[in-house]
Every structure is written in C-alpha cells, then in structure tokens.
Amino acid sequence: MQVATIGLDLAKHWFQVHGVDAAGAPVHRKRLKRAEVLAFFQGLEPCLVGMEACASSHYWAREIARFGHTVRLMPPAYVKPYVKRGKNDAADAEAICEAVMRPTMRFVAVKTAEQQGLLLLHRARRLLVRQRTMTACAIRSHLAEFGFITGQGIGRVEPLLERLAEKGAERLPGEVRDILLMLAAELATLGERIAQIEARIDEQHRANPVSRLIATIPGIGPITATAIAATVPDAAAFRSGRDFAAWLGLTPRQNSSGGKDRLGSITKRGDTYLRHLLFIGARNVIRYPKARAAAGAAWIEALVARRSKTVAAVALANKMARIAWAMMTSGEVYRSAREATA
Template identity: 45%
Template structure:
C-alpha cells in the first residue's frame, strides 16, 4: 500500500482534493468536477483516501475500494479539529488530509443494502413525525371551537366523529370537510408506516445477522434492523464497550490532575439507535416476567431510569457480541476473559 494520503472534501458538484506529491513534494489542493472524480483516481497507485462520513460518502468509498484504494471515513467533528481559520473547500480538504493520518476510529463503509434499510427507517420516522403533527393540528383546531379531545390516538378516533357532528351545526361545511379529510389522512399515514415495517420484516427473513440479534430480549424489528445497518461491520469496533461508547450509552467524563469525574451518558453517536435501545430496555423492565437477577439486584440499588440505561448498555454489548463473533444469542452464556 502506497503511504500517500489524500484528503477529499466531497460536495454536490465540485470535489476538493488535497495531497502532497511524493516525488516532487508539491502541495496539491485543487477542485475536481463530480464527473471526473473517479477518473482522477483510476490510474493512480493505491493510496489512503480520507473523507468525512456525510451524504454520498459511502457511495464514493465503495467505488474507490473497488479500485484498490484504502478509504477512511471520519466523523465531521473529528475533522473539524484540524481546520484552522477559514472555512472553505480548500481548507476542509487540507483538514481531512491531516485527520486521515491520525490514529482514530474510522466509520465503517456501509453496503448499499445497509443504506437502503436506514433509508426505510428515516422515511418511517418522517411519516410518524407528519402523523404526530397532523394529530396535534386537529386537536388545536378543534380546541379553538371549545372541543377539547382526550389524550391518545385511540381516544381521538373514538371521539372525533361525534365532535365533528357537533361543530358542524355552527361551522361552514368547507371547514368540517377539511377537518374530516385531515382525520382520514391519518389512516393513509398508518398504512404507509405499516408498509415500511412489512418491508423490514421481509428483509429480516433473509438476513442472518438481523434474525440472530432479534433473539436478544428487548431487541425488536426496528432495533435489530437499525443496529445491523448502522454498525456496518461489527469488527470495526474492538469490543462491545467501544460500540456502546459510539452509541453514547456510557458516562461522560471530565477531570484534571488525575481525578476523573463521571456524569450522565454522553449521548454521542446516533440518537435514533440510542432511543430504540432505551425503549427496548424499558419494555423488558415493564413486560418481562423474569428480567433476570442482574436487573433485579440493580433495581434495588438504583433509580428506574438508571436501570433502563444500564440495561440498554448491556443489550448493545450483546448485539455487538452476537454480530462480531457470528454466534447465536444464548441466555445464560458467560464469557471467559482471555489469559
């Protein structure tokens, strides 16, 4: 592998490339149009290419890896530390070039299938957001006319026909028809969400990793598919704790002079995955008949929310262990520390 490092700042139309020519020592920092980007690297000796893990980065990384290059995707906040003074494409490419040569955890390059599953999650999340906004809009509109709806979606569906009938005596028909259309639109959003979940279940049937992870208590369809897709290659993390730290489920640390203080969870990494893990842990505590002796003992000593986060941490470690070691989940499995 050629030791030459290249920093690439990708964009919509023009990419910026920064490197030092090993033969002449010339510092090269130049823009390349999108259509000519792959052509620029196709005849070059294999080198280390650094990019920020942003929109389109995984696609370009896959293409460059096929050419024999080594690609290192990095979090934007890691690159930001190397950007001094001005914020422009040339400075960003130089910062990426500096960052790619430093030791640090790279973002695993995702496959197209993994990106497709994450796209389903994002679209489902967006539909749920639209549905919540529409429900709140209906409640607010009816409150303006003295009709306060009960909480929960089920209560809304139960009460709204009678409420619309009452306000129809006082309001123009155009308003009532519009409110009724908004209410009927909720059913369409429900169907779209259900259709996306059906597609996720279809993927689960044919994916060995998702099926294995789904056996862990508290890991359902959404958590299993999101964890497998976001993690990419489980071996990119050296341990389960490293994966949990990446997910933001470990204490934030501050300290000086040899004294380290532990605070609440760092909340770094992907908020969506962390939310799913915490909801899964909460469901275990609420619905499981036997959550386990470890959870029962911890519940006696710590507040409920602390127990939930600790259980989510443990679930994330189990997900990593199942995927990294390619073995099925075993309820009472005890790991052995290497000698």
C-alpha cells in the first residue's frame, strides 16, 4: 500500500513514524534510529511529510525534501489538540500526521542553512551582550561596596575603572584589585567579540537584498533587518501585515464574547527577539526628531499626546512590522510619510 502522508516525531536518537494511505488508513507505525531515517524516506515514493517546528526540524526537512517529498513544519501548539490520549512518541506521530492534512493548518517555512547560520550570529551576539551586561553590573555592585558609585549603563563602567586606577586603588585590598582587573579584562574581551559578530552581521546585511530593503524603514538597522530576513523566509505565508504583527505578539489580546469586543495589552506571543528589536527601534524613532519626521511625526506626536511613550512605541513597532511585511511581499522601497502624501 502506497504511503500518502507521514507524521514524523523528531528526537535525538529515536524517531517515530506514523504513515497513512490516501484513505487515511494506517500503513506504517515504527521507530527508527537516527541513522535509519534518511534511508527509510529514500525508499518511499514521494509523499507528504509533517513535522513539528522544533530543534533540528529545518535540517531534517531539507534532507528529506531531497528525495522528492513535500515537507511541512507546524508549530507544536497547533499539533497538540490532535493528540487523542496519553503522551508518547506513537501518539505524537499520529497527531502530527493528522494535523498536517488539515486544510486550515498554518505551516512554518523551512529555513536554508544560510538563514540558520545568520540566526546563529544573532543568538551568539545576544548571549555575549547578556554576559557583558552581567559582568558590568557585577563590577558596579562590587565597587559600590567600597564607596565607588556610578550610574547605570555599560558606558559608565569603563570611566569608573579608569578613575579607580588613577585615584582610588589604595582604598582597595589587593585581592579586590586583582578580581576587578580580571572582570575588566573580561568586559573588554566581550566587547571585542560582540564587535566582531556585528561586523559579520553587517557583511550579511550588505549581501542580502531583502535585508537592505527592510533597513530603509526608520528605526530598523542592519541587526533588525537581518533578523527579520532570516527568521521569515517567505513573508507570503502571512495573509496580511496584521497577521505578521500578530505572529510577533504586537497585537492586542482579545477576550470577546456575546458581540462585545474587549481588547487588552499585546499578546507577547511569537518571536520574542524580533519583538524586542522592533520595540527598541520604535523607541529610538520617537526619541529622535529626524527619524520621527521620516516615520510620520504628526501621527507619532498625536499618539504620544494621548498615551505614554511606551504605549506609543508598541504601536509604532506594530506599524513597522506591517510595513516590513508589505515591503517583503511587494518589493517596494520604503517611502517616508511626506513622500507618500505627495
């Protein structure tokens, strides 16, 4: 019996397969070792293969698609309702097989190896930035115990260390000076590594036409542009800009019933990293007049007059996400509010 659809439950060492024919009758129910997966799919006629979008799923999607199969990835939250009873690999594979055949199911675009590599740069940079912030906070707190006080911000730690080396070294025990010098060296090393990664991201940005297109939006630079271009391989997978903004968690949470619409704060679902980058960019647009004029000063100033700057930044981030989707789907260059009006 020819297999029409397969649900594949991924793991580190053991993979569960659930296959059905065109009528939906089970044909395959088996466990595969990691080394047996590609050989199994190579021996099958081309069919529909469904998997959950999780760690290593994009790699397996690319490898299985080489044998002519149609591979579709689904968010795990959308697959969970199809699990009938219990929680095991066989039940998960059956649920994946059932979910991938639904006509209303939403799928995740398969990323290329280059797109995953670009996202790896972003994740490494985010890790190093977090470590640098932790190190700077540790230096500030340790020095505060000995009477050396400075404000928050990474830029204020280095002057504090210089001032300490010039005037206040005699106020510190030898062990304290040694540890602080060690932390200061680590802080400088982290800064150098972050600069190296940002240089690589900038190179990727200049070579990517989609990233360069998105970067013309006020408030979006190379880091945000490359992150969007690598995370969203196919913007046409979203029906509208609002769907894209909702996927990023930038739309109001709904709790409506009986014909009464109740909207709350944003959902904060979806990609946290992209949402954070867009929010930071929106705050910078609100802060600087030149960027504010390019993004539409009248709309932003009217919004700030009614609501707080944080709420205005969230609304602007939502607008930036919709503009980015429109530009990725149409290929048009960004036009400022003044140019669009003209």
